[in-house]
Amino acid sequence: MFPRRPRARTGGRAAALVCAFLALGTAIDGVAAAAPASGPTSPVRARPAVTRAALDPALVAGRGADVDFDEQEAENAATDGRIIGPDRTPYTLPSEASGRKAVQLTPGQYVEFVLPRAANAVTVRYSIPDAPTGGGITSPLDVTVDGRDRATMTLTSAYSWLYNEYPFSNDPQAGPLHPDWWTTECSCVPSATTPAPEFPKPFRPSHFYDEQRLLLGRTHRAGERIRLTVPPGSRAAWTVVDLLDSQLVAPPVRDRGAVDVLALGADPTGRRDAAPVIERAVSVARRTGRDVYLPPGTYRVDRHIVVDDVTIRGAGNWYTVVKGHQVTLEQPASDGSRHTGVGFYGRSPADGGSHDVHLSGFAVEGDVRERVDTDQVNAIGGAMSDSSIDGLYLHHTKVGLWFDGPMSNVRVTGNVIADQIADGLNFHTGVTGSVVHGNFVRNTGDDGLAMWSDGTADSGNTFSRNTVQSPSLANAVAIYGGKDNTVSGNLVADPVREGSGLHAGSRFGAVPFTGSLRFTDNTAVRSGGLDPNWRIGLGAIWFYALDGGIDADVHVTGDHYLDSTYNAIMLVSDFGVKDEYGIRAVHFKDVRVDGTGTSVVSARVRGSATFENVDARGVGAVGVNNCGSFNFPAGGSEFSLYDRGGNDGGWLAPWLLPNTITCDDHPPVVVPPPPSRW
Template identity: 70%
Template sequence: MPSSFRRPVLTAIAALSALTLLPSPAFASPSSSAVVTRAALDPSLVAGRGASVAFSEQEAERAKTSGTVIGPDRTAYTLPAEASGRSAVRLTPGQYVEFTLPKAANAITVRYSIPDSATGGGLTAPLTVKAGGTTRTMTLTSQYSWLYNQYPFTNDPGADLLHPDWWITECACVPAQTTPAPVISKPFRPAHFYDEQRLLLGRTVAAGEKVRLTASSAVPWTVIDLLDSEQVGLPYVNLIAANVLAFGADPTGRRDSAPAFDKAIAFAKKARLKVYVPPGVFQVNRHIMVDDVTIEGAGNWYTIIKGREVALPTPAPDGSVHTGVGFYGKDAADGGSRNVHLSGFAIQGDVRERIDTDQVNGVGGAMSDSTIKGLHIQHTKVGLWFDGPMSNTRVEGNIIVDQIADGLNFHTGVTNSVARNNFIRNSGDDALAMWAEKTTNAGNTFDRNTVQTPVLANGVAIYGGRDITVSNNLIADPVREGSALHAGSRFGAEPFTGTLRFTGNTTVRAGTLELNWNIGLGAIWIYALDRSIDAAIEVTGDHYLDSTYNAIMMVSEWSVKDLYSIPDAHFKDVRIDGTGTSVLSARVAGGASFENVDARNVGAVGVNNCGSFGFTPAGSEFTVTDRGGNDGWLAPWMLPNTITCDDRPPVVAPPAPSPW
């Protein structure tokens, strides 16, 4: 993030502590009943938005427990803040949390946290799972969680500052320029606490039966965030295909199966067949190159393609110093790949640190006229990172969890492509991003996806491009240095042109404290950093629920505030239920129109209009246009450009969201 606005600031502790006052969502009382939520909300509040998934989500804090409910709390670098709904259950050895199944299920997913080892690198611990009359053991690990320090982070809890020449909010200083040097507590900024495990129960457990999770004595505490339960069908079988077993693949995972995959793909292309990967765990420790091929698994619960991260003897031409499991199209410079279709398997990586030059993503390269469906991707750097130019690719119905960086990124010249009905949880950077670096993106859509708990940055982020649509998504609980919906002229992206549309999205508990600025971000925030945003911005039908600070933010960086503007934004048919501060925070020149924007439970003045901080006699440099039908926040005296600038008003806790 860029340097701080040069304004008086509150201390970080005071600003963060205000977040603990915000309430938890609906269903605050723990219960032994089968309470099903979506993003920790009553599903009726988000009907028709987000991904349609096979599992039922149940929050631990609403279940029966002998442990302790932690949270709600939105303070970054804490376990509650990174939990779904900002609350979870802490168990000591022998304590349990017990869920009542809402539907029959034969498979569960547990989202949890256990401590790191003293020197970093993680611990493991058993978790006893009693489901109906069945008792199983799940092995938990913290080897893929617990990052520390400044970007790009470290696994070492005792590390000194990675960037002592950066501004740090905690001391309101640049440590390298400070005498005496400030004492920075260690571990510094711990984060990325959670991981998840899946377990096939071996039998169907009836609706109304109990699933009890009991903590072991191997670790001092276990935090349970939630349980997903589902009924997994029988494995898919394709007998008329190039079966990787026939080419030497090992379904036990003991031997490297990468050569067998290569042979099966080569044979299938010649014979005009699909490639089939049956149930099993297949060890693959490098990229599988794909072009003009269809690869089908038996289902992502049954077919698991798993690999170790491998250090390269010398860096690759792209700068990678590691390789690992992943399915990659050809490089765009070599023409890219076409007609690639991947479905029905899991990709499990072994990425434990963030190295931005590494190509250790679940799916990568350039793939045009392609589909990626029904994958489960975990523990890679980015779930799917596409480097264009490429076009006409569909990414649908995937589950992407526990990434070190993004969930999915359409990067550089991706056109006419769609990511739809995907579920992304616990990404280490933007969950869904389009980044038009060097070559513009155009005609792309992010539609009906669910994003939960992105630990860093945003739920959905658009960096430049032409005619982009973000529609019908559900985004919950961004943790720090970002928010739910974002459009930014930054990171060297090409300009926004045409129309940028946000329509029918719902955000909940969004808007984090931006550490460098020491101000709260909006649930949707539009940021002019590298240039003005001159494209038409149309926001229609969005719902912003329980926003930690403001619902809508239009902003520029202090150093360029007199250079760039956001002149052409339009908000229509928007509902805002609960803001910690304002409905609109304008900190840039330009203007926006509002029509049928209804708000309730607003914590401060409806409009925080600072413009570009010129405080001119003519009023703010940002113009607010009232097109009628705006209720609960926009008073006539605020129009068109009254200065109502209050940089950091007190945060007021709104009530939990409820039906409109």
């Protein structure tokens, strides 16, 4: 019922022993979880269909990052390809797509988008097949604007297609890495990847998508058509296009008063190692009190640049790219790393950390193709107090930003973090008084944004107005222990497995929650999926008492939970500790629930919650599924719900209060209607 899941965190640490597969013959939306070529041909559209998290932007107004690009889903565009999905079943291409739909093209087919505004750059999110023996292939994608101005993108699957259990594998023919008792879903790989005996091969494929950016060379007007075509003879049997982001990129920024790395001899072509020159520029800048400037170009850096008391600016993250190969070390480093790679690191906390580091206006392109959790191959790492990270594009590293505290007063703002093997950002151990605001995170292989109070509390931090989409593993936003932290105004969408949208967990050895914890004005979209280990539905927001109880002052105010696959809200403990740990009290106020597959509240723990002005509609099964601690005492459930008034939609009926047992371990799932304006 509640198998204990040993799962450490990532960064320089061991991460999850993940056991997962969703054993559903059909997807939750009623679409077979099979080949990537299902669904009808889409209609031709004369107007752009701009979305946010694959929804009408009006439904998520005021939530998430203010980005400078327009998102268009491929399934809403003109195409002679085929729509795949909707499907929320892990290990399938639609499940990891934004909005759980995408378009499959075969050679000669296209998908065409209409520009909603003037643009000179596009980002394409896509998937192509892996090589039969792993390691990826390359394949062309032609880009034309109104039938002219042709360019060709070279797509790759080298950074996607992981297999197996944690820590995953790039080998589609490998057997299970952990053939232990907890490998319970061994026969459930989708039919597209069979035939199979006990352990099918490839086993549990996942992390299918990648993205690529392209400057178009000139500015194109609103109404012009961007056509993506798979040319005849393409090496890829199919190409899946998930979405296109279009934007008007400003000209490169110049900084004539800074220490220019070109003047010191850096190679802007990416052929020669630029790390020594950048380090020399940092040294000169510190002596002279100036900044470091990275002009337009590609700078090859195959190791960490250690930064302290310095400002490094690029010309803009579309123009200045710091790119490196992953390098195998001759012997493991003292922290256990087997590889190194491109990254900007503060000094170790053991050495006092770094201070007054300011990084902005460039991209970091890594070369991480596998998950090795002892490796420090993150784009930004170490400890950086009184620092800022702004306007970076972080791509193909293990973790975008992994901060090892103690450290304080760091601001992470306006960055794009994409296609990470593990987390997007993690405040690990004793990060205090810091802010993560206005960032856009897509396609992480673990939590999108996390605070992990591993031994020392993260405290006084805020995650605000960020967008997190399509984490293929774990949660969009997760808080593991700590004190006085806030999650506010975020937009999260389409978590796939082993987690959900918003999460607070007493787990991974984190120090207990103390003081306050606030979730305020967040929106979670298409969250609350089936946990394939427990085989029960999670909540769009869920609280988990595993290593201890959750006794902090917890308030959830103003959140919206849209189109939740199972539950909107879940409070749960592990079955082995269900009589030891509880969730004392969580207070929900001014919350909207628009569509659930099962319930508004699922309680599988002892404790209590209060509800005030919690409005719900489109509830699939029953408003409250109250199992308590599964002891089913005669006096009612060990979990109590208290009505503070104003709860509309009939979901919190008086007879349920405070602790009527309404337990259905596996309630029926009813597909909710799509979200609409309240």
